[in-house]
Structures are given as C-alpha cells and as structure tokens.
Amino acid sequence: MTDAWPQADDPNGGEPDGSGPGNGEPPRSDMTLRLKVDALRADATMQLRLPPPPEQPDTPARDTPARDGRAERRRAERRRAERSASRLPALARLRDAAGPSLARLAPYARRLRPVYPRPGRDGWRRWIPSGRQWLGTVLAAFGLTSLFLGISYAATDVPDNLNSFATQQDNVYFWSDGTPMARTGWVRRQEMPLKDVPQHVRWAVLAAENESFYSDPGISLEGITRALWRTVGTGGTQGGSTITQQYVKNVYLTQNQTVSRKYTEAMISLKLDNRMSKDQILEGYLNTSWFGRGTYGIQRAAQAYYGKDVGELDVSEAAMLASLLKGAGLYDPTLGKVNHARAVERWSWILDRMVKIGKLSPSERARIRTFPEPLKSSRLYDTGKQSDYLVELAQQYAKKSAHLSDKQFDLGGYQIYTTFDRHRETVLTDAVTKVREQARKDSRHLARTAHYGAASVAADGRILAVHGGPDHRRQGYNESNASTVQAGSAFQPFVYAAALEHGVRKIRGGPATPVTPETVYDGDDGIPVNTPEGPYWDRSGKKVAARNDGERSYGRISLGKALAQSVNTPFMQLGMDTGLDKVRDTAEAAGLLHSSMGPQVPALSLGNASPSAIRMASGYATFAAGGRHTEPYSVRRITRNGATVALDRPASRQAVGARVAQQVTQALTDSLRLAHPTAAATRPTAGGKAGTTQNDTAAWYAGTDASVSTAVVLYRIDLAKSLEPLPLKGLDGPPADSVPYGIWARAMGLG
Numbered sequence: 001m002t003d004a005w006p007q008a009d010d011p012n013g014g015e016p017d018g019s020g021p022g023n024g025e026p027p028r029s030d031m032t033l034r035l036k037v038d039a040l041r042a043d044a045t046m047q048l049r050l051p052p053p054p055e056q057p058d059t060p061a062r063d064t065p066a067r068d069g070r071a072e073r074r075r076a077e078r079r080r081a082e083r084s085a086s087r088l089p090a091l092a093r094l095r096d097a098a099g100p101s102l103a104r105l106a107p108y109a110r111r112l113r114p115v116y117p118r119p120g121r122d123g124w125r126r127w128i129p130s131g132r133q134w135l136g137t138v139l140a141a142f143g144l145t146s147l148f149l150g151i152s153y154a155a156t157d158v159p160d161n162l163n164s165f166a167t168q169q170d171n172v173y174f175w176s177d178g179t180p181m182a183r184t185g186w187v188r189r190q191e192m193p194l195k196d197v198p199q200h201v202r203w204a205v206l207a208a209e210n211e212s213f214y215s216d217p218g219i220s221l222e223g224i225t226r227a228l229w230r231t232v233g234t235g236g237t238q239g240g241s242t243i244t245q246q247y248v249k250n251v252y253l254t255q256n257q258t259v260s261r262k263y264t265e266a267m268i269s270l271k272l273d274n275r276m277s278k279d280q281i282l283e284g285y286l287n288t289s290w291f292g293r294g295t296y297g298i299q300r301a302a303q304a305y306y307g308k309d310v311g312e313l314d315v316s317e318a319a320m321l322a323s324l325l326k327g328a329g330l331y332d333p334t335l336g337k338v339n340h341a342r343a344v345e346r347w348s349w350i351l352d353r354m355v356k357i358g359k360l361s362p363s364e365r366a367r368i369r370t371f372p373e374p375l376k377s378s379r380l381y382d383t384g385k386q387s388d389y390l391v392e393l394a395q396q397y398a399k400k401s402a403h404l405s406d407k408q409f410d411l412g413g414y415q416i417y418t419t420f421d422r423h424r425e426t427v428l429t430d431a432v433t434k435v436r437e438q439a440r441k442d443s444r445h446l447a448r449t450a451h452y453g454a455a456s457v458a459a460d461g462r463i464l465a466v467h468g469g470p471d472h473r474r475q476g477y478n479e480s481n482a483s484t485v486q487a488g489s490a491f492q493p494f495v496y497a498a499a500l501e502h503g504v505r506k507i508r509g510g511p512a513t514p515v516t517p518e519t520v521y522d523g524d525d526g527i528p529v530n531t532p533e534g535p536y537w538d539r540s541g542k543k544v545a546a547r548n549d550g551e552r553s554y555g556r557i558s559l560g561k562a563l564a565q566s567v568n569t570p571f572m573q574l575g576m577d578t579g580l581d582k583v584r585d586t587a588e589a590a591g592l593l594h595s596s597m598g599p600q601v602p603a604l605s606l607g608n609a610s611p612s613a614i615r616m617a618s619g620y621a622t623f624a625a626g627g628r629h630t631e632p633y634s635v636r637r638i639t640r641n642g643a644t645v646a647l648d649r650p651a652s653r654q655a656v657g658a659r660v661a662q663q664v665t666q667a668l669t670d671s672l673r674l675a676h677p678t679a680a681a682t683r684p685t686a687g688g689k690a691g692t693t694q695n696d697t698a699a700w701y702a703g704t705d706a707s708v709s710t711a712v713v714l715y716r717i718d719l720a721k722s723l724e725p726l727p728l729k730g731l732d733g734p735p736a737d738s739v740p741y742g743i744w745a746r747a748m749g750l751g
Contacts, residue, residue: 169412292328389468461630490691491607523554575605
C-alpha cells in the first residue's frame with residue numbers, strides 16, 4: 001500500500017528516526033514545509049485585508065492618468081443618475097415615497113396572493129382562491145373603482161357654454177293691449193320661471209319622468225346600467241335617466257347614444273346636482289324639453305296644444321303634456337288613432353302615479369274621467385303680410401333702445417310689448433287696401449308702381465299704426481318709413497311755427513319783428529323772393545320766384561289764412577325773413593330727421609325735405625302735444641324670461657312754445673274746415689292739411705285729432721328700375737277729395 005504523503009530523500013540513509021512513515025505520520029520535513037506554506041497563505045490573506053496605503057500626491061505613479069479618467073467617468077455617471085432621478089415622473093416619485101408603507105403591507109399582500117395549486121387541497125379545489133383572496137379581490141376592485149370615479153368626478157367640469165340650440169328661444173311681439181301679435185326666431189321656445197309654473201304641472205312631469213327627483217343624487221344607477229346594457233349589448237336606446245341627466249343632455253351634450261356620452265352625462269349630473277338647487281334644475285328641464293309641434297319648453301307646449309299659458313293649465317292637461325316627454329311623435333293624440341290610444345293610456349297612468357306619490361287626492365282623480373283633447377293645430381302668431389312691417393320696426397327699436405347685439409337678440413326669449421294699436425292698424429290697413437284695389441281697377445299700369453305710406457303717432461310719441469306695403473315677403477321696402485319723396489306744401493306748418501317762434505328780420509342783423517297769424521304777406525303767384533339786400537338769384541343767374549298751385553294769386557293774405565288755404569308764395573318769403581336755418585332747426589326739433597332735410601335754399605320753405613310718413617306724423621303730433629316733441633317709438637316694454645329689460649326712454653323736449661303750437665293747430669283746424677266742412681263738423685278738434693309737390697311726384701295729407709296724428713303719402717316709384725319718383729298722373733284723385741285724404745279720414749274715424 002502506497003503512503004499518501006510525499007516522500008523526500010533521507011539524509012541519514014533512510015533509517016527511521018521515529019517520525020517517519022512507519023509510525024503512521026508524514027515525515028517531519030514535510031510537516032515543516034506544510035506549516036510554512038500555511039503561514040505564507042495566512043500572511044497573504046492578512047495583507048489583502050489591510051487598507052490600501054494613502055496616495056502620495058508628490059510621488060508620481062505610472063498609472064495616474066488612467067486612475068483620473070476612471071474617477072472622472074464615475075463622477076459623470078453619478079451626475080447622470082442624479083439628473084435622471086430629478087426627472088422621474090410624478091407617479092414614480094409617488095411610488096418611491098410610498099415605498100415604506102407598501103413594504104409594511106407586503107406581508108399581508110403575500111398572504112392574499114393566490115398560490116396555485118393551493119397546498120393542502122385535492123383535485124379541482126386546489127385551483128379555487130380562498131375566502132381571503134376573494135375578499136381581497138373585491139376590496140381591490142372597489143378601491144380602484146372608487147379611485148377612478150373620484151378622479152373622473154374631479155376632472156369633469158360643467159361646461160361654461162350651454163348648447164346654443166338648447167338655449168335659443170323665439171321672440172314674441174304683443175299688441176298694445178297685451179295680446180300676441182307675432183313670433184319670430186328659428187326655435188319656438190320661451191323660458192318660464194318655475195314660480196310661474198303651477199305645482200300640479202310640476203308634479204305631473206315628475207310623476208311621469210322622475211318621482212324621486214328631490215331625493216336622488218342626480219343620477220340613477222339602475223337607469224345608467226340599463227342604458228349601458230342596451231347601448232352596448234343590443235345597440236338600442238333606453239331611457240331611465242333622471243331629470244338632471246336629461247337636462248344635462250339637453251343643454252350641454254348631444255343626443256348621441258354612446259357609452260362615452262352617457263358616462264360624461266353621469267359625471268356632469270353628479271356635479272350639477274351639487275352645484276345647483278333642485279328647483280333650478282327642474283326649471284331648466286321644463287324650459288328646454290321637446291314637446292313636439294316645433295315647441296321647446298312647457299310654456300310653448302301649453303300654447304301649442306291648448307292655446308293658453310302654462311299657468312292656466314289644469315291637472316288633466318298637465319298630465320297630457322307630461323306624457324309627450326316620452327316621445328311627442330308617439331304620444332301626440334292628434335297624429336292618429338294609435339297615438340291617441342297610447343296617449344290616453346299614459347295620461348291615465350300619470351294621474352294614477354300622482355295619486356300614488358301623494359300629489360293628487362283619490363277624490364280629485366276620480367273626477368278626472370275625460371281625456372283633455374288638445375287643439376287640432378296649434379295657434380300660431382307667426383308674422384304675416386302687414387305684421388312683418390310692424391315686427392321690423394319694433395325689432396330695430398328694441399335692439400337700439402335696449403342696447404342688444406344681433407347675437408343677443410337672435411338667442412331669443414324676449415317678450416316685446418309694442419305700441420301698435422290692433423284696431424287702428426286694422427282700420428288703416430283696410431283703408432289702404434281698398435284704395436290700392438281700386439287703383440288696380442282704374443289704372444293697372446299706374447297702380448303697379450304706386451306706393452302708399454301711412455302712419456299714426458300719438459302725441460306722446462307712441463307709433464300706433466303703420467302701413468308699410470302690400471306684403472313684406474314680396475316687398476321688404478317699408479313705405480311708411482321711407483324718406484323718398486318731398487313733403488311739398490305739407491311742410492308749411494313748420495315754416496309758420498318758426499316764424500311765430502322767432503319773428504322775422506327785414507334788415508340783415510336788425511331786430512326781430514314779431515309775427516302773428518294776422519301778419520299779412522303777398523299771396524300772388526310768381527312774386528320774386530327777396531333777401532334784405534334785394535332779389536334772390538339762383539346759380540343760373542335768374543331771379544327765384546314763388547309759385548302757387550294752379551298759378552292762382554291771392555293778393556295780400558294773412559299767414560293764418562295762407563296756411564289754411566295752402567298758399568305757397570307767402571311761406572317762401574316768410575322762410576327767407578325768418579331765416580332758413582331757424583326753419584330747419586324748428587322742423588328738426590318738431591320731429592323731422594336732419595338727414596331728410598333738403599338744401600338750405602328758398603325751396604326749403606316749399607318742402608324740399610323728404611320725411612317719412614312716420615316722421616311727418618310725429619312732427620304734426622308735436623303741435624297736438626302743446627309744442628312738446630317726444631321721439632316716436634314702437635316698443636314700450638321688454639322682458640326676457642320674466643325679467644324686465646332696461647330701455648332707453650324716448651327723448652322729449654319742448655320744440656316750440658305752447659302758444660305757437662296752439663296757433664298752428666288752429667290753422668290746421670281751419671284748413672280741414674275749409675276743404676272738408678262735413679267731416680270737420682263731426683270732429684271739431686280735428687285739423688289737417690294737404691301737401692302737393694311742384695313736379696307732381698307725391699301727394700300728402702297730414703293732420704291731428706286731439707292726441708293722435710296721422711300722415712299719408714302717395715307716390716310712384718318703379719323699384720325694379722330706380723328709386724326716382726314718377727309723376728302721379730292723376731292717381732291721387734281730385735284735389736277736393738284726394739286719395740291721401742280719404743285714407744287719412746278713415747284712419748282718424750272721419751270717413
């Protein structure tokens with residue numbers, strides 16, 4: 001057997017000394033060698049564990065550049081790491097901050113973590129989670145869902161801008177007696193404050209749509225779940241939304257049936273329910289819901305189906321209107337027998353629901369047995385042939401006096417109470433219509449280009465009636481408000497008033513001489529017009545001469561009689577003596593517009609101004625008002641959804657003295673008595689004057705009766721060719737009974 005220890009040469013000749021292999025131990029020399037090796041190994045180990053000697057900066061080393069490069073790289077890596085850490089996303093920083101807390105929860109999470117297959121279970125039971133695991137899953141799902149909903153709620157904002165279509169309304173115009181006259185706008189809607197909606201109407205709607213409205217949080221989980229199932233599962237639509245959700249859909253969102261829209265609807269509904277009161281939400285819902293027949297809102301629905309305001313509805317009618325919210329196309333009983341049966345069934349169901357929720361007593365329900373049949377067609381007050389002109393005037397005045405932009409006005413919701421008198425408007429329209437039809441019979445060619453402008457204005461500025469034309473839809477041109485033809489001799493009262501107010505000056509710069517109705521002037525035809533320095537010459541170098549109708553001369557005549565008999569020549573010279581600037585200022589103060597005044601030449605006194613019928617009537621009304629002029633206006637009050645809209649009050653000023661106004665009125669009374677004694681006998685307070693132009697392009701009649709003034713003008717213009725006036729050629733009738741006078745007399749109740 002070979003010994004395992006290595007052997008060396010024996011210096012003693014190989015004899016044993018008691019320590020060799022024969023004794024079962026390695027040789028002594030071998031042992032010594034082994035111990036030395038072990039000592040060396042231990043020493044090397046100790047040397048390796050000692051810290052490195054400090055660097056000797058003064059002693060250069062061969063590898064110093066390499067060490068410096070490695071150090072620089074390490075420092076660069078540290079800087080990059082620090083920059084990366086500073087750029088960690090917020091979620092990562094949150095994770096790092098929450099690390100200690102998550103570490104404490106880790107043992108519990110590990111206990112909830114499923115271990116598959118589960119130890120200690122046999123067969124299929126090995127793969128079923130434990131009760132703790134099921135509980136953890138449910139709690140985690142609940143927590144994540146709550147977190148998601150909370151974030152969604154916080155991130156959802158109620159839109160600042162409402163759906164413009166949902167808030168757009170129509171504008172309603174009323175006669176002076178408060179009855180509806182016309183309605184304009186793309187949408188038939190008018191908001192109604194909740195306080196004006198009876199309680200039984202509100203609860204009919206709530207019983208039909210959302211009886212728990214005042215107690216729910218604004219959404220219905222059951223309804224949302226059902227709607228989502230129908231939308232996602234079958235592609236159909238499903239109701240079940242609360243009134244808050246329906247209101248949100250109406251005013252903030254679209255009608256699209258999508259999951260995202262329904263989710264957004266729910267979030268906004270929750271937030272809106274916390275921001276608005278229940279009454280505010282209900283009011284908004286009632287004013288934006290679709291009821292069929294082109295109507296939005298409970299107020300318009302009441303008018304469309306029953307011809308009354310919402311405040312006049314009874315319980316039975318309210319229940320019928322509430323049934324329309326489920327679908328007007330299905331429940332409007334006038335659309336067919338099937339619709340009628342369906343409407344009756346739902347009407348009855350709504351009344352029963354009102355009993356169930358305690359909003360209708362059983363005895364009251366028992367008395368309601370007959371279905372409230374709605375109107376076959378809604379009562380519309382849409383604009384018509386003549387009312388369009390009235391609406392146009394009122395709309396222009398409303399925007400200006402209430403400082404409303406076109407955008408604001410077009411959003412609608414305004415109730416515009418006009419000054420137009422229904423009776424006077426009817427009488428004036430009928431009078432013009434009869435004359436127009438007669439003209440077509442007598443001279444179709446002339447009648448084709450004939451225009452009849454007429455207006456009645458009260459002494460306090462109210463425009464009571466106008467005739468704007470045959471049909472606004474065919475002719476938007478308003479004949480009553482057009483400054484197209486000259487006033488002619490109908491302008492004489494303003495010259496007369498200026499002279500009475502300021503006197504005349506025969507000498508340039510001299511003192512004024514008072515003028516009275518008895519002051520005498522030359523009434524002959526063709527007399528020259530003089531200035532203080534002599535005759536007045538026109539630009540062609542000819543003397544300007546005044547002319548009377550028919551070239552008739554009257555000799556010396558008082559100014560009062562000259563006005564009553566419509567003698568032109570005295571007033572042409574009177575205007576020069578008074579001062580054409582004062583004549584112009586007096587006419588403007590009385591109501592004529594500066595833009596309608598003609599050149600400041602002698603012809604100014606013969607009526608080269610071109611006022612509209614409205615402005616001429618307003619000017620004459622100033623004399624009837626004791627010399628005080630109030631700017632003509634067509635709107636007396638505006639409200640929007642029950643709130644009063646501020647209006648600028650029409651300007652009022654003293655145009656001429658009260659005595660001057662009385663003297664002018666007396667001359668007009670004398671004029672009517674001389675030309676039409678029979679009519680004047682029936683109305684002693686009435687007065688008026690005819691007006692003709694030298695070129696026969698217009699015929700006027702204007703006058704007053706107590707507190708109302710009316711002006712009528714007849715002229716010819718071919719609108720298809722130009723706006724140049726054409727000769728009347730007898731279309732105005734005989735001077736003693738002219739067409740303008742006939743219209744004026746009927747409008748004033750004298751004919």
